[in-house]
Amino acid sequence: MIDDPRRPSLIDLFREEARNQARVLDDGLLVLDRAPTDAAALEACMRAAHSLKGAARIVGVPVGVELAHAMEDCFVAAQEGRALLDGAWIDVLLRGVDIVARIGNDEDDAARVEVGECVAALQARMEGVAPHGAGMGGLALGAVPSPTQAPNAAPASEPLAPRGPDRLSLPPADDAAFDLLANALRAEAATTRSAASAAAQATPATRETPVSAAPPATFATPGTPATSTPAAPPPTPATHGASAAPTSAATPAAPAAHGTPATAPFPAAQTPPAAPLPPSPAGTATPTAPTSLSTSANTPATANLTETSRMLRVRADNLDRLLSLSGESLVESRWLKPFAQSMLRVKRVQRDSARALDHLHATLADLRLDPLAQSALEELRRLSAEAQQLLGERLADLESYDRRSTHLSQQLYDAALQCRMRPFGDGTGGLARMVRDVARSLGKKVRWQLIGESTQVDRDILDLLEAPLGHMLRNALDHGIEAPALRLARGKPEEGTLTLEARHSAGALQITVSDDGAGIDLDALRASIVRKKLASEDTAARLSEAELLDFLFLPGFSLRDQVTDVSGRGVGLDAVHDVVKRVRGTVRITQEPGIGTRMQMQLPLTLSVIRSLLVEVGGEPYAVPLAHVNRTLRVSRADIELLEGHQHIEFSGRRIGVVTAQQILEAAPAAHDDTSVCLVVIGDGPRTYGVAVDRFLGERMLVVQPLDARLGKIRNISAGALMENGDPVLIADVDDWLRSVERLVAGGTLSHAQQRGADSARRATRRVLVVDDSLTVRELERKLLATRGYDVTIAVDGMDGWNAVRGERFDLVITDIDMPRMDGIELVTLIKRDPQLQALPVMIVSYKDREEDRRTGLDAGADYYLAKGSFHDEALLDAVRDLIGEAYG
Numbered sequence: 001m002i003d004d005p006r007r008p009s010l011i012d013l014f015r016e017e018a019r020n021q022a023r024v025l026d027d028g029l030l031v032l033d034r035a036p037t038d039a040a041a042l043e044a045c046m047r048a049a050h051s052l053k054g055a056a057r058i059v060g061v062p063v064g065v066e067l068a069h070a071m072e073d074c075f076v077a078a079q080e081g082r083a084l085l086d087g088a089w090i091d092v093l094l095r096g097v098d099i100v101a102r103i104g105n106d107e108d109d110a111a112r113v114e115v116g117e118c119v120a121a122l123q124a125r126m127e128g129v130a131p132h133g134a135g136m137g138g139l140a141l142g143a144v145p146s147p148t149q150a151p152n153a154a155p156a157s158e159p160l161a162p163r164g165p166d167r168l169s170l171p172p173a174d175d176a177a178f179d180l181l182a183n184a185l186r187a188e189a190a191t192t193r194s195a196a197s198a199a200a201q202a203t204p205a206t207r208e209t210p211v212s213a214a215p216p217a218t219f220a221t222p223g224t225p226a227t228s229t230p231a232a233p234p235p236t237p238a239t240h241g242a243s244a245a246p247t248s249a250a251t252p253a254a255p256a257a258h259g260t261p262a263t264a265p266f267p268a269a270q271t272p273p274a275a276p277l278p279p280s281p282a283g284t285a286t287p288t289a290p291t292s293l294s295t296s297a298n299t300p301a302t303a304n305l306t307e308t309s310r311m312l313r314v315r316a317d318n319l320d321r322l323l324s325l326s327g328e329s330l331v332e333s334r335w336l337k338p339f340a341q342s343m344l345r346v347k348r349v350q351r352d353s354a355r356a357l358d359h360l361h362a363t364l365a366d367l368r369l370d371p372l373a374q375s376a377l378e379e380l381r382r383l384s385a386e387a388q389q390l391l392g393e394r395l396a397d398l399e400s401y402d403r404r405s406t407h408l409s410q411q412l413y414d415a416a417l418q419c420r421m422r423p424f425g426d427g428t429g430g431l432a433r434m435v436r437d438v439a440r441s442l443g444k445k446v447r448w449q450l451i452g453e454s455t456q457v458d459r460d461i462l463d464l465l466e467a468p469l470g471h472m473l474r475n476a477l478d479h480g481i482e483a484p485a486l487r488l489a490r491g492k493p494e495e496g497t498l499t500l501e502a503r504h505s506a507g508a509l510q511i512t513v514s515d516d517g518a519g520i521d522l523d524a525l526r527a528s529i530v531r532k533k534l535a536s537e538d539t540a541a542r543l544s545e546a547e548l549l550d551f552l553f554l555p556g557f558s559l560r561d562q563v564t565d566v567s568g569r570g571v572g573l574d575a576v577h578d579v580v581k582r583v584r585g586t587v588r589i590t591q592e593p594g595i596g597t598r599m600q601m602q603l604p605l606t607l608s609v610i611r612s613l614l615v616e617v618g619g620e621p622y623a624v625p626l627a628h629v630n631r632t633l634r635v636s637r638a639d640i641e642l643l644e645g646h647q648h649i650e651f652s653g654r655r656i657g658v659v660t661a662q663q664i665l666e667a668a669p670a671a672h673d674d675t676s677v678c679l680v681v682i683g684d685g686p687r688t689y690g691v692a693v694d695r696f697l698g699e700r701m702l703v704v705q706p707l708d709a710r711l712g713k714i715r716n717i718s719a720g721a722l723m724e725n726g727d728p729v730l731i732a733d734v735d736d737w738l739r740s741v742e743r744l745v746a747g748g749t750l751s752h753a754q755q756r757g758a759d760s761a762r763r764a765t766r767r768v769l770v771v772d773d774s775l776t777v778r779e780l781e782r783k784l785l786a787t788r789g790y791d792v793t794i795a796v797d798g799m800d801g802w803n804a805v806r807g808e809r810f811d812l813v814i815t816d817i818d819m820p821r822m823d824g825i826e827l828v829t830l831i832k833r834d835p836q837l838q839a840l841p842v843m844i845v846s847y848k849d850r851e852e853d854r855r856t857g858l859d860a861g862a863d864y865y866l867a868k869g870s871f872h873d874e875a876l877l878d879a880v881r882d883l884i885g886e887a888y889g
Contacts, residue, residue: 011059013059014056014058018052018056021048022098024048025071025097026094026432026433027044028044028045029041029045029093030433032045032085033087036084036086037078037084039079045075046072046076049068049071050068050072053065064115067118068100070096070119070123071093071122073122074125074126083126092118094433095118099115099118320608322416322419323417323419323703325416326409326412326413326416326417327413327416328722329409329412330406330412330413331726333408333409333410334724334725335725336405336406338725340398340399340402343395343398345821347388347391347395348822350384350387350391351388353384357380357381361377420608421458421459422462423455423456424455424457424502425450425453426462427457427466427469428450428469428500432448434473435477438477442477442478443483444481444483444484444496445495445496446495446496446498447495447498448498449499449501450499450500452501452502452503456605458605460607461509461603461607464579464583467579468601469513471573471575472573472576475573476597479520480496480515480517480596480597481518499515501514508602509603509604509605510601511601511603516595517596518596519592519593519595519596520552520589521559522545525548525552529543529548532557534551534557549590550684550685553577554574580603583604583607584625584628585603585627586602586627587600607704608703609703609704610623610626610702611700611702612701612721613625613626613696614696614697614699614729615680616693616696617665617667618667618668620730621730622729622731622732623700623702623731624682626699628682629682630681631681632678632696633649633679633681633690634676634679635677635679637675640677643655651690656688657741657745658677658689658690659689659741659744664691664740665716677692678693679691679692682737687742689738697835700723702731703721704721705720706720707719707720715736716733716736716740717731717732717733718733723835724835765790765791766789766790766884766888767790767793767809768785768791768811768812768880769792769795769810769813770785770792770815771795771797771814771827772815772819772845773816773820774816778794781845784876784877785876785877789887789888791887797822798821798823798824798827801822802827805837811840811841811884812840812842812843812880813841813842814843814880815828815842815844816845816846817848817857828842829861832861841864841884842861842862842863842864843866844857845867845868845876846868848867863883864882864883
């Protein structure tokens, strides 16, 4: 069976199981480091080790069996009260956890060697533990009064089997036995997940697990009052071969009120050296900083998800394709609404036809028609009425289908998007361990808090966060939180607090790393900037706090002169900045001297959907990610100043450069312009610019569509998307925009928005579209406006006018109400509903001068209502000037 083709899949299953059990053991041991008698954590760890042992035995990994068996012995001894897992013991077990995830790899020979060393260290510590079932009189080092037994505690492990050869072997078996083994392996995984879920549910809402280097001298079993029985005296190293921590044996533990467990202060113990781990002699212990761990559990633990959900492996590109198709489906479903609106026009035409037939019937009523003609006319009226009724019914069905289709497409898209989301806790599993290890190496006491484990994060973003979060946390531990003695001297608790929080806010993911340390020494930072020749002394003295803190993100910048294994190379925050920029996010630092430092990342919830500002440049729409937009402005051309050949405006108390999007994108200049300029402010610090665009089109949520790889990298463009009406839109690469501006400035080819706009305004003539079915009225209005310099185009009815505004650009539309094919109210409604046309001013000129008619026109979206009954030349011209100004800009 060794050559069975299914064997590799079984090994892969074991490797996945080993990684899962390592996570359970890691979490449980961090809990036990603070609360050595936590029954739920002991139960979860014991079951994880037991399941790992069974899985390793099934696939034939003897070193895995050996390591898991030794770890299981330790957990069972702790469950039965025969041993207390102190800090040094936890170190050895954590070292074993590091090996667990690697023991399934055939090529990892180093892990096999480390297994023997770790097992030997565990067995050395177990030598001083009373055998299974022994009375309480023979307690050895670390032994404690028997705690309340954990529910469903497993029996003691069987004797350790001799270590076999370090190779994978699978005993011969038939196909049925092979399948049985695979099923047993899956059953072991389910058992461990159940135990992990029970541990998570049994843990209080906010679990605090200090990672300590030493056990408490005396303690009370959780849920029971502490007794006054003194702890057993520590044995000598010669007898037990294990490190002895000094304890106050004669001092009984204080009774716990209301059943709360009482915990004595942790005595100091020496941090164990790297493997191999020899026993430490008594009396040589030195103080070590405990680190406490706190996990917010305001939402259900992620372990519970495995109880109700089946997990499947799906290729990432298949999920991306599913999301892309669902996004296209959502866009296509929205096409039905304008189609239904066009059918309303068909219904109105049919209604007008029926009225015309009724008028014809009334006109011919007094004439003596041939009976056949009379019958044909009646049949025509009947068919017209039947068609009108049928169209109304089908239109109602279409509107109902439109609602259902749009709702279903939205649900499909939301479900596809959810497939990409993972809990934030999935990407932070190793951070608690990292904080513990770094804090111990620096001799600091730290309370670790993780808030928002269940916050949903896009899987692509989550995969990128591990390294930046590690850099931020190490930076806070090394630079922020002070040593215990210094904290006490400053009136602070000797234990610092380091918090990582993830939450959704304003449609974005907010990730915050904060500490209660010393803050950032701005004077030292300013001196370092000058010393590294990043700015002159005068410039550095004028920098604001925010500008000073931005230097921390520069490559190679560090406040430490000496390089250590924790910091000093200046690559940590630089790496954070690069990742944040890659996902179109932002990062900033705030601090208070003596109070602490706060680093906050604002990231998009997903990389598949982006909130964008739509702008028009050269007659084409472009999307600018809102995460990169500082502000949108509409400024007067008179406010744009020319300094040393470059244009500037005042923005937030300083001057920023003004450039044109047409030059960045190499687009055609705008056909017309006015006295103001639309600016999109992008960039930060000295690289802040105002980009002039033709006009703002609003804000949109867009489904990102990657461009074809054969196109390569398109300058200034990052991706594409489809708008609600199906029109394509290009998504701007803002970083490329900034680089393009710098190239234009360096080459001296930057054009002037003010100069070009002024020239365009002098040449431009306001264009007006007149829509009226009356030839007399059309010509009267056309001549009146043309003599005043306006460029006038005419349309004979609403449909003709609708086609005109979609094909050409106008500054104003003047329309009648009663017209064939499409009336003026419908024309106004369509214009105001179209995202591209809704800013176009519309004036209604009609014979209907009743108040309800005026209200109907204005409610439809008209900007001005002028009755023909009071029509005269100056009234029309005054209204036009009020809406768009004089004929020439």
